[in-house]
Amino acid sequence: MFTDETTLLSSLLTDPRMREALRSSSQTFITKHALNDSLSAFVLSLDLDQLDKQAECLIQKRFSEVKMLLPRTIAQLGKEAWCRFSEYATRYWPRGHRRHLLDAVQFGNYCFARSQPFDRCEWSCLQFLLGSNRFSMQWFKLDSPWHYALLIQWRYQGICYFRWFSNQAPTHPENHSP
Amino acid sequence: MMLSGLGFRPPLAEWIRSRPSEIECLEITAEHFFDGGQEQLQWLSEHYPLFIHGLGLSLGSPGTLDSETLRHFSQVVEQSDPMWISEHIAFTQTNEHDLGHLNPVRPTHSNLITLADHARQLSDLCAKPLILENITSYLRLSGEMSEPEFLNTLCSQADCGLLLDVTNLFINAQNHQFDPVEWLHQIEPAVIKQLHIVGYAQRDGQFHDWHDAPIQEDLWELLEAVLEYAPVEACIIERDGGFPARNDLQKDLLRMKDIAHVYR
Numbered sequence: 001m002f003t004d005e006t007t008l009l010s011s012l013l014t015d016p017r018m019r020e021a022l023r024s025s026s027q028t029f030i031t032k033h034a035l036n037d038s039l040s041a042f043v044l045s046l047d048l049d050q051l052d053k054q055a056e057c058l059i060q061k062r063f064s065e066v067k068m069l070l071p072r073t074i075a076q077l078g079k080e081a082w083c084r085f086s087e088y089a090t091r092y093w094p095r096g097h098r099r100h101l102l103d104a105v106q107f108g109n110y111c112f113a114r115s116q117p118f119d120r121c122e123w124s125c126l127q128f129l130l131g132s133n134r135f136s137m138q139w140f141k142l143d144s145p146w147h148y149a150l151l152i153q154w155r156y157q158g159i160c161y162f163r164w165f166s167n168q169a170p171t172h173p174e175n176h177s178p
Numbered sequence: 179m180m181l182s183g184l185g186f187r188p189p190l191a192e193w194i195r196s197r198p199s200e201i202e203c204l205e206i207t208a209e210h211f212f213d214g215g216q217e218q219l220q221w222l223s224e225h226y227p228l229f230i231h232g233l234g235l236s237l238g239s240p241g242t243l244d245s246e247t248l249r250h251f252s253q254v255v256e257q258s259d260p261m262w263i264s265e266h267i268a269f270t271q272t273n274e275h276d277l278g279h280l281n282p283v284r285p286t287h288s289n290l291i292t293l294a295d296h297a298r299q300l301s302d303l304c305a306k307p308l309i310l311e312n313i314t315s316y317l318r319l320s321g322e323m324s325e326p327e328f329l330n331t332l333c334s335q336a337d338c339g340l341l342l343d344v345t346n347l348f349i350n351a352q353n354h355q356f357d358p359v360e361w362l363h364q365i366e367p368a369v370i371k372q373l374h375i376v377g378y379a380q381r382d383g384q385f386h387d388w389h390d391a392p393i394q395e396d397l398w399e400l401l402e403a404v405l406e407y408a409p410v411e412a413c414i415i416e417r418d419g420g421f422p423a424r425n426d427l428q429k430d431l432l433r434m435k436d437i438a439h440v441y442r
Binding site for chain 2: 011
């Protein structure tokens with residue numbers, strides 16, 4: 001039961017099935033959600049193409065943030081990256097000021113659960129950023145049996161630092177600010 | 179005199195720390211300092227005039243503001259002693275969802291009351307002047323008044339100023355086909371206190387606010403129109419991507435200062 005325009009609009013923007021239902025029959029949509037006169041008028045006044053575009057923009061903005069946090073995973077996913085992300089993103093809306101980090105970690109989990117390409121090392125960096133540990137040291141086996149990497153992370157005055165040692169070219173950022 | 183500056187972003191930190199003369203002020207995104215970085219914030223506040231900018235307070239959502247976000251925001255303000263604070267004329271969350279980015283509110287009397295109440299609450303809590311920013315949106319919502327009328331009334335009722343995002347105005351004007359200068363001239367000039375500007379992007383026949391490009395010529399023209407019209411006190415280049423961008427930013431800042439000398 002919707003009581004205000006903002007909550008209704010928010011649901012429309014986050015749920016593609018609701019937008020599809022509205023597009024297929026606005027009257028059925030109004031009846032199903034028992035919208036009052038004012039909310040019915042609001043729904044009828046919406047430009048549905050613009051609504052779809054705004055909803056897509058929200059996912060695109062999340063994707064661009066996640067792309068910066070998981071560059072290797074996104075590169076490994078290649079052309080599939082946007083498809084996989086948009087598939088994932090409508091099911092999970094992270095909350096709060098750490099939402100981009102949460103989003104990236106969850107997207108990593110999503111890829112891992114579906115056996116999609118996924119870079120465990122950069123995912124671990126994000127886990128460290130999200131946590132409160134002051135120090136962490138992890139070994140990673142890379143793409144071949146003789147390639148290993150050591151990831152050392154520490155937190156100092158609210159800033160997290162990363163050092164990455166491997167017998168492959170370094171591809172990770174040297175530090176992340178809060 | 180108008181101050182020219184940048185939105186502080188970690189990839190620009192080293193350059194900013196070298197105190198280049200073209201950067202006269204900085205805008206800090208409050209959320210970036212919710213989890214630490216107080217030493218850095220203190221250094222910045224000792225060396226630059228600051229403005230604190232909010233992203234996630236969702237002033238346009240009905241109901242109460244999120245108390246945790248408010249507490250974090252006011253702590254950043256207290257630690258940095260900015261000249262003023264700013265937020266958006268938008269909603270980003272409801273009780274059910276955090277949409278993560280800015281969404282439009284309909285220009286209605288009811289939304290005016292919500293926004294003005296929340297704006298006054300924020301300004302009172304932080305004990306700082308507040309300015310509110312226009313957003314860009316693919317979704318255009320019609321209401322009980324025009325957007326400029328809504329903004330003028332909001333600034334008057336909330337006793338706040340306007341942070342006019344020149345790029346957002348330009349993008350909305352292109353995507354929704356209206357004249358940005360005509361729109362501008364409907365805004366009360368005295369309320370326009372600060373500006374945002376950054377290059378736009380174009381794809382699939384639409385304009386986008388991806389914040390990763392140098393400022394284009396048509397934006398400079400609109401900036402000049404704004405400076406000719408309103409007593410702007412500060413202008414911030416809001417670059418979020420396409421780093422390293424130091425050369426672009428230096429050029430844009432110098433050009434901005436030249437324009438400001440003509441009009442301010």
